[in-house]
Amino acid sequence: MTATRVCTLSELEQDSALRVEVDGVAICVVRDSSDEVHAIGDVCTHGDISLAEGFVDGDTIECWAHGSAFSLRSGKPLNLPAYEPVPVFAVVIDGDDVLIDPAVKKEV
Numbered sequence: 001m002t003a004t005r006v007c008t009l010s011e012l013e014q015d016s017a018l019r020v021e022v023d024g025v026a027i028c029v030v031r032d033s034s035d036e037v038h039a040i041g042d043v044c045t046h047g048d049i050s051l052a053e054g055f056v057d058g059d060t061i062e063c064w065a066h067g068s069a070f071s072l073r074s075g076k077p078l079n080l081p082a083y084e085p086v087p088v089f090a091v092v093i094d095g096d097d098v099l100i101d102p103a104v105k106k107e108v
């Protein structure tokens with residue numbers, strides 16, 4: 001499978017998240033304050049909550065429901081109640097396009 005274009009860079013505001021779906025996989029795409037783009041599994045591992053609805057802070061995103069923050073780099077939760085990581089996906093930037101293949105996990 002090849003990477004799918006999920007959005008353009010200009011559609012991603014700094015410090016904000018966008019929920020996209022590729023091949024049935026919900027992915028939270030974040031452009032951080034350093035303009036780095038991250039892609040992690042969108043579903044919080046503590047409950048059925050979209051992480052893209054949470055709060056971006058540096059290279060973390062916080063679930064709005066109970067406050068677990070996840071590293072955008074490793075997918076690991078940094079505080080309870082979540083304790084299982086979310087997957088992290090490799091992101092390819094091609095010009096203005098953001099491409100993700102949900103089959104390709106990023107090495108962390």
Ligand code: FES
Pocket residue numbers: 044045046047048049063064065066067068081082
């Ligand atoms: S559902 Fe995300 S921290 Fe509880």
